[in-house]
Amino acid sequence: xxxxxxxxxxxxRALALAATPGVPLGPNPRVGCVLLAPDGTTVAxxxxxxxxSPHAEVDALARAGAAxxxxxxVVTLEPCNHTxxxxxxxxxxxxxxxSRVVFAQADANPVARGGGHRLRQAGVEVVGxxxxxxxxxxxxxxxxxxxxxRPFVTWKFATTLDGRSAAADGTSRWVSSRAARLDTHxxxxxxxxxxxxxxxxxxxxxxxxxxxxxxxxxxxxxLRAVMGLRDLAPDRRxxxxxxxxxxxxxxxxxxALAALFARDRQHVFLEGGPTLARAFLTAGLVDEVVTxxxxxxxxxxxxxxxxxxxxxIADAVHLDVSDVTVLPGDDGEDTNVRLTMxxxxxxxxxxxxxxxxxxxxx
Amino acid sequence: xxxxxxxxxxxxRALALAATPGVPLGPNPRVGCVLLAPDGTTVAxxxxxxxxSPHAEVDALARAGAAxxxxxxVVTLEPCNHTxxxxxxxxxxxxxxxSRVVFAQADANPVARGGGHRLRQAGVEVVGxxxxxxxxxxxxxxxxxxxxxRPFVTWKFATTLDGRSAAADGTSRWVSSRAARLDTHxxxxxxxxxxxxxxxxxxxxxxxxxxxxxxxxxxxxxLRAVMGLRDLAPDRRxxxxxxxxxxxxxxxxxxALAALFARDRQHVFLEGGPTLARAFLTAGLVDEVVTxxxxxxxxxxxxxxxxxxxxxIADAVHLDVSDVTVLPGDDGEDTNVRLTMxxxxxxxxxxxxxxxxxxxxx
Numbered sequence: 115x116x117x118x119x120x121x122x123x124x125x126x127r128a129l130a131l132a133a134t135p136g137v138p139l140g141p142n143p144r145v146g147c148v149l150l151a152p153d154g155t156t157v158a159x160x161x162x163x164x165x166x167s168p169h170a171e172v173d174a175l176a177r178a179g180a181a182x183x184x185x186x187x188v189v190t191l192e193p194c195n196h197t198x199x200x201x202x203x204x205x206x207x208x209x210x211x212x213s214r215v216v217f218a219q220a221d222a223n224p225v226a227r228g229g230g231h232r233l234r235q236a237g238v239e240v241v242g243x244x245x246x247x248x249x250x251x252x253x254x255x256x257x258x259x260x261x262x263x264r265p266f267v268t269w270k271f272a273t274t275l276d277g278r279s280a281a282a283d284g285t286s287r288w289v290s291s292r293a294a295r296l297d298t299h300x301x302x303x304x305x306x307x308x309x310x311x312x313x314x315x316x317x318x319x320x321x322x323x324x325x326x327x328x329x330x331x332x333x334x335x336x337l338r339a340v341m342g343l344r345d346l347a348p349d350r351r352x353x354x355x356x357x358x359x360x361x362x363x364x365x366x367x368x369x370a371l372a373a374l375f376a377r378d379r380q381h382v383f384l385e386g387g388p389t390l391a392r393a394f395l396t397a398g399l400v401d402e403v404v405t406x407x408x409x410x411x412x413x414x415x416x417x418x419x420x421x422x423x424x425x426x427i428a429d430a431v432h433l434d435v436s437d438v439t440v441l442p443g444d445d446g447e448d449t450n451v452r453l454t455m456x457x458x459x460x461x462x463x464x465x466x467x468x469x470x471x472x473x474x475x476x
Numbered sequence: 477x478x479x480x481x482x483x484x485x486x487x488x489r490a491l492a493l494a495a496t497p498g499v500p501l502g503p504n505p506r507v508g509c510v511l512l513a514p515d516g517t518t519v520a521x522x523x524x525x526x527x528x529s530p531h532a533e534v535d536a537l538a539r540a541g542a543a544x545x546x547x548x549x550v551v552t553l554e555p556c557n558h559t560x561x562x563x564x565x566x567x568x569x570x571x572x573x574x575s576r577v578v579f580a581q582a583d584a585n586p587v588a589r590g591g592g593h594r595l596r597q598a599g600v601e602v603v604g605x606x607x608x609x610x611x612x613x614x615x616x617x618x619x620x621x622x623x624x625x626r627p628f629v630t631w632k633f634a635t636t637l638d639g640r641s642a643a644a645d646g647t648s649r650w651v652s653s654r655a656a657r658l659d660t661h662x663x664x665x666x667x668x669x670x671x672x673x674x675x676x677x678x679x680x681x682x683x684x685x686x687x688x689x690x691x692x693x694x695x696x697x698x699l700r701a702v703m704g705l706r707d708l709a710p711d712r713r714x715x716x717x718x719x720x721x722x723x724x725x726x727x728x729x730x731x732a733l734a735a736l737f738a739r740d741r742q743h744v745f746l747e748g749g750p751t752l753a754r755a756f757l758t759a760g761l762v763d764e765v766v767t768x769x770x771x772x773x774x775x776x777x778x779x780x781x782x783x784x785x786x787x788x789i790a791d792a793v794h795l796d797v798s799d800v801t802v803l804p805g806d807d808g809e810d811t812n813v814r815l816t817m818x819x820x821x822x823x824x825x826x827x828x829x830x831x832x833x834x835x836x837x838x
Binding site for chain 2: 273274275276277278280281282283285286287288289392395405407409410411412413414415417418419420421422423424425426427428429430431432433434435438440448449451453455
């Protein structure tokens with residue numbers, strides 16, 4: 115079944131609505147919807163503003179009122195068929211009398227999907243896949259999480275040019291420049307969870323809050339997750355009331371990610387030390403690596419990356435570089451270089467975990 | 477004293493002549509010269525083609541013949557006042573009846589300089605300093621060498637993202653991508669000397685020849701210098717007849733550079749292992765650092781940089797980044813990143829050596 119130029123144009127508009135800046139982050143995908151009258155003119159627009167608020171289709175239907183009858187709904191994600199905090203969009207579209215639905219990305223969520231089928235059964239014309247790649251790009255992490263059943267993991271580390279994270283006496287403030295530290299806070303804010311090990315909490319006592327350029331904490335903070343068997347001393351900064359904190363009493367990365375996924379977490383920013391990173395890396399649970407290289411030589415001191423048990427060059431972990439960004443230093447600070455990379459196959463890497471049945475759109 | 481628009485235009489042309497591509501590299505500076513008639517029209521042009529061939533002024537005078545009388549010589553470097561393989565340009569300009577000389581860079585060579593003074597004494601109008609910065613840029617390494625009395629040292633090393641140059645079993649072929657290795661050959665060709673230690677010759681047995689993209693050796697090869705007290709086994713590849721080789725029987729970087737400078741060497745490409753690099757680094761004898769970062773993790777194995785005796789982060793060697801270049805990999809190879817840097821003050825760094833009286837323009 116084909117689509118009209120008006121529908122394609124409406125889909126581009128719906129994609130822009132989905133990507134509206136400032137929409138609160140949460141476990142739900144970003145979705146936009148445009149309702150078109152039979153003559154191709156726009157009846158109403160809508161988009162989703164985060165968990166608990168109406169889905170894009172319902173938002174648009176509410177604005178359209180009776181004018182939705184006979185309209186075509188152009189929506190960036192297949193309408194859901196699931197009752198979470200809100201009812202199924204498929205039923206809302208049927209109740210409003212929509213006669214045709216054009217969607218982009220098929221719902222990857224095993225629980226919520228099936229809206230297209232439901233609508234077709236009820237006699238509505240349904241076309242899927244229009245600009246689907248662009249729609250997936252809007253919800254890259256959500257798509258990853260619902261299809262693989264675990265959060266996407268970004269491992270961040272800072273290193274000197276010679277692979278050190280601290281000097282021989284343990285001093286490490288600061289290997290990274292101020293520009294690199296600010297950039298790290300920007301990346302933290304794009305995730306919903308920061309994860310460290312109990313050892314990092316013990317030794318470094320980080321606050322793990324996300325701060326803006328003025329060093330003020332943001333209003334919305336990611337979850338602080340600490341993993342490991344050791345008890346946390348009650349005076350640790352990660353236990354203050356500036357953000358929510360969860361202690362995951364496991365050393366197994368799969369278990370930790372499953373626990374976070376059960377809490378609707380989709381994007382983990384792994385900031386622990388080399389040992390924690392090694393556990394995720396060797397388990398094949400690192401999806402992205404962000405490295406800040408400081409143009410500094412120490413010659414000795416703590417290694418930025420732990421012994422991975424790699425004996426020969428052929429077993430090295432190769433990373434695909436997707437971005438290189440130069441972060442100029444000001445006030446005489448070092449220029450740092452940020453590399454963003456994707457791991458290739460890792461020795462000992464396990465297969466993908468089974469998708470979880472946890473509902474993703476609530 | 478001021479210069480005319482015709483003289484400024486002629487100087488820009490002389491700078492272009494000085495930088496003529498394909499001129500053989502050698503110990504001499506690149507120089508261009510334009511002779512202007514009193515009405516500002518060009519009488520003749522010349523440039524220097526390498527040691528043993530006429531200097532730029534003499535080249536231009538020969539082309540001008542009798543028309544040089546009363547002309548203005550616009551030249552990118554102060555005319556020399558020294559008899560090497562060719563006679564002093566100051567005398568040649570006087571003999572030709574040139575009435576005015578405009579030069580850019582003052583001759584930094586303690587032996588050859590004084591041409592401007594000699595010409596003034598003989599009644600010629602002399603103006604120096606026009607576009608001097610651009611002229612220095614044409615001969616950056618030469619200017620460094622003649623003013624500091626030693627060759628400029630570029631230290632190159634390749635490293636994994638975690639600071640390793642080889643895996644735990646010693647295997648290191650290849651940490652760098654093919655693109656990075658080709659780029660290294662390009663940089664080698666810009667130097668006049670490659671320097672390694674006897675240990676590298678013993679262990680790695682490198683040919684130390686410069687090869688082109690087809691892996692063929694170039695016609696003109698830099699000097700191969702090996703430093704250290706140990707004798708070289710006669711079957712070592714560095715001793716073959718594909719290029720000249722010198723064995724510097726010293727462990728002292730100052731001594732090694734003095735010996736190379738005495739051989740008219742101006743740009744050393746330091747490719748030895750971490751121990752040799754440390755000796756130069758701690759002696760303050762590294763002027764440029766070129767690092768190829770391979771997006772690869774080993775977790776263990778030989779460190780790319782030796783223990784520098786740095787105990788605390790405040791003593792780290794900071795490098796100023798002047799360039800970051802991404803070298804994309806093809807055929808599934810890693811993308812490498814090249815950082816070009818200048819060392820800041822180094823702990824234990826010694827003061828600059830005394831300029832040597834060795835003649836530089838021969």
